[in-house]
Amino acid sequence: MVFNTFAYFFVFLIPAALLFRLVRSELRPWVCAVSGVAFFVYFSVTAQAGWVGAACVILFVWESLVSRLYRTWSGWCLLGVGVSLGVLAGFKYWNFVTHWLTAPLGTNPLVWPGAFLPLGVSFFTFEFMHYAIDRYRGRAERGRLGEYLAFIFFFPTMVAGPIKRFQEFVPCLRAPSTAWAADWNRGTTRILVGLVKKFAVADVLTNLTVHLNRADIARADRWALLLWLFAYGWKIYFDFSAYSDIAIGSGRLFGIAIPENFDWPYFRRNVAEFWRHWHISLYRWLVDYVFIPLGGSRGAVPAVCGNIMLVMLLSGIWHGAGLNFVLWGAWHGTLLVMHRLWSLGWSGRALQRADRAAAILVRHAASPRAAPPVPFLARVGPERVTSRRAGAPYRDTPAFLRREPLALSRVERSRTGPADRSGDSAFCPRWLGRGTAWLLTYVAVNLGWAFFAMNTETALFFFRRLFLG
Amino acid sequence: MGLLSWLKHAADYLGGSRAGPPPGLPLPLASPAWGLWWGLLAALIALFCGQSSKFIYIDF
Numbered sequence: 001m002v003f004n005t006f007a008y009f010f011v012f013l014i015p016a017a018l019l020f021r022l023v024r025s026e027l028r029p030w031v032c033a034v035s036g037v038a039f040f041v042y043f044s045v046t047a048q049a050g051w052v053g054a055a056c057v058i059l060f061v062w063e064s065l066v067s068r069l070y071r072t073w074s075g076w077c078l079l080g081v082g083v084s085l086g087v088l089a090g091f092k093y094w095n096f097v098t099h100w101l102t103a104p105l106g107t108n109p110l111v112w113p114g115a116f117l118p119l120g121v122s123f124f125t126f127e128f129m130h131y132a133i134d135r136y137r138g139r140a141e142r143g144r145l146g147e148y149l150a151f152i153f154f155f156p157t158m159v160a161g162p163i164k165r166f167q168e169f170v171p172c173l174r175a176p177s178t179a180w181a182a183d184w185n186r187g188t189t190r191i192l193v194g195l196v197k198k199f200a201v202a203d204v205l206t207n208l209t210v211h212l213n214r215a216d217i218a219r220a221d222r223w224a225l226l227l228w229l230f231a232y233g234w235k236i237y238f239d240f241s242a243y244s245d246i247a248i249g250s251g252r253l254f255g256i257a258i259p260e261n262f263d264w265p266y267f268r269r270n271v272a273e274f275w276r277h278w279h280i281s282l283y284r285w286l287v288d289y290v291f292i293p294l295g296g297s298r299g300a301v302p303a304v305c306g307n308i309m310l311v312m313l314l315s316g317i318w319h320g321a322g323l324n325f326v327l328w329g330a331w332h333g334t335l336l337v338m339h340r341l342w343s344l345g346w347s348g349r350a351l352q353r354a355d356r357a358a359a360i361l362v363r364h365a366a367s368p369r370a371a372p373p374v375p376f377l378a379r380v381g382p383e384r385v386t387s388r389r390a391g392a393p394y395r396d397t398p399a400f401l402r403r404e405p406l407a408l409s410r411v412e413r414s415r416t417g418p419a420d421r422s423g424d425s426a427f428c429p430r431w432l433g434r435g436t437a438w439l440l441t442y443v444a445v446n447l448g449w450a451f452f453a454m455n456t457e458t459a460l461f462f463f464r465r466l467f468l469g
Numbered sequence: 470m471g472l473l474s475w476l477k478h479a480a481d482y483l484g485g486s487r488a489g490p491p492p493g494l495p496l497p498l499a500s501p502a503w504g505l506w507w508g509l510l511a512a513l514i515a516l517f518c519g520q521s522s523k524f525i526y527i528d529f
Contacts, residue, residue, distance in 0.1 A: 199520065
């Protein structure tokens, strides 16, 4: 739908990109705006919610008008954020929220039976909010009306991102790349590769994974379930990265750079790295407009962990109006919090305490008058090292449990300098540590997809079958 | 550049997300070999298209 139709390429993309390149510079924003309006109306009518959905173009008209009033510290910006949130909440979460609120009644008198989603509502509302917040903070210029219309109506990214930033888009709009040949080579290649990802991989995997239901789960053995989950994870990746490839390649035909959305996320060695390379534009948005305003990484560890969890819960609910998506966000939040604590050395200290406790127990069990206990892990580790944080020694933690690939994120690595590459642990060579970290991350991320693929009840049944047989 | 980095760079270049090839890959942007690559991709598209399906992230 949309990007895998002839209409997209031959009615919208190629004519609009050619026209954009050929007209005078002051007309370029209007080419984006007019083609975007036509795109929104056409695909709303033919593929989404009919003429009622097409009428939602009025949301863009409202946004373009009110955005002209945005100033630094202006209440209009707050109004813009509020309206965008209201649009998103009204269309996407109304039935979900009222269902929960009226659950004790047994029926939902507030249900909206004809509920529909405007095309790309989850994405364009986030772009609206970004502009309002950045104008409020004085971090974005006002831009001309045509430029803002081009920004919100730029159709390659309108439906499913990547979520753009006005500050990055406008310079490209004002001075698009003039290297026609290179742009069309790269853009065409990107689009074709995206279509291959979609048709030859994602759709094939869809056919293989779509049939999993409660009866199938009950019949399948656990290895089949695990294989299914991995296949589903690759399907999600290929499907969405295909969409992003086509969007970015389409932008390239205009000569406009669009932010990347994926960078080999399944080959990362911890979940924080995964999230820096999966749906990058959403992750950036959540970090800049939720995580950092909440306090970010500053403050006490519990507060930071709470911020992380809140961001991931929001990410989950953004992905869909359902308890399963909330649980998906909670799962990733838990993984990120665990990674955070590990990075801060909490895992080492917890391990140390557990080790000492075990040593005391065993010693007392063996002989109450024996010498003071020596933790076991202190005996097996040939070396004693200090933590990356000054003054927080991992006194008794064996080398393989504090190796750099498991714990250090890229940011921390840049802060602390190159990792120590002297000699592998006696227990674990470097490649094995990295491989283990990758495998743990890959499995953990893929376990979460069960919540993405199934409703909560089926997902819990899936896990029961997977782990308990 | 390690082997894995080289392979990643090459895959990104063939996928259209990098501007230039990795060292040792004799495939400049102006090469007619891109026609073959596009032909292969188009053949795969023609072979597999029509199975379904909408993109997951639209109107989810």
